[in-house]
Amino acid sequence: MYYTQSQALSFFKQLSSVEVGKHLYWTIGNYSIHGQVFIVSWLVISILLFISFLGTKNLQRIPSKLQNFMEFILEFLQDIAKNQIGEHEYRPWVPYISTIFLFILGSNWAGALIPWKLIHLPEGELAAPTNDINTTVALSLLTSIAYFYAGLSKNGLGYFLRYIEPTPVLLPINILEDFTKPLSLSFRLFGNILADELVVSVFTLLVPILIPLPVMILGLFASSIQALIFSTLSAAYIGEAMEGHGDH
Numbered sequence: 001m002y003y004t005q006s007q008a009l010s011f012f013k014q015l016s017s018v019e020v021g022k023h024l025y026w027t028i029g030n031y032s033i034h035g036q037v038f039i040v041s042w043l044v045i046s047i048l049l050f051i052s053f054l055g056t057k058n059l060q061r062i063p064s065k066l067q068n069f070m071e072f073i074l075e076f077l078q079d080i081a082k083n084q085i086g087e088h089e090y091r092p093w094v095p096y097i098s099t100i101f102l103f104i105l106g107s108n109w110a111g112a113l114i115p116w117k118l119i120h121l122p123e124g125e126l127a128a129p130t131n132d133i134n135t136t137v138a139l140s141l142l143t144s145i146a147y148f149y150a151g152l153s154k155n156g157l158g159y160f161l162r163y164i165e166p167t168p169v170l171l172p173i174n175i176l177e178d179f180t181k182p183l184s185l186s187f188r189l190f191g192n193i194l195a196d197e198l199v200v201s202v203f204t205l206l207v208p209i210l211i212p213l214p215v216m217i218l219g220l221f222a223s224s225i226q227a228l229i230f231s232t233l234s235a236a237y238i239g240e241a242m243e244g245h246g247d248h
Contacts, residue, residue: 034132041129044106084235089242096146101231108193108223131197136190140182143234151241192226
């Protein structure tokens, strides 16, 4: 089958207008933002703050079950930062790595566990914040800012010597790497979460409610792995930036 040039142009125009999902737009000044992302993000943040408050409001020498769980989570997140950044430098970065991990995990699980489609909005639908590319790009840019700050605060302007090591010929590639890091972080997280939600939605439409449960459980596992990958890579980038240029 052959297409004329006008048919091909028409096809690409239609393709460029395709959007994934429907959005609830809020207008602030001259800007339009995705309201459903803010609603679910605020819910996730509120739940995380509430659990943190409950787990730390009455600390005891012999910890309760909740305090024990909170201490386990903290040690787990400290290990991620320590293994990637180094034993002497990791402590100031534990709050950032922990926040990134917990927010992504909470967002992913909120999308997988809560039946958002039962809640009807004037337009659009609620879903995991991480299935919106704007959220994942924002998180990736935060990591980029964090590792630039880490490198400059540790090595000063000597940080930029890494771009011409081991040879100045690699300068364009080393600069390009700073663009590919946030791109890979954002698209990996966005693609996996969106794909998981689409698979569950298709199974739910095609088969009875009990059949998609194994897929949903697998989705919870995959969501946890994506949060771990994002936070581990963020810590690794920060640790790499803090290395002295002479240590490579």
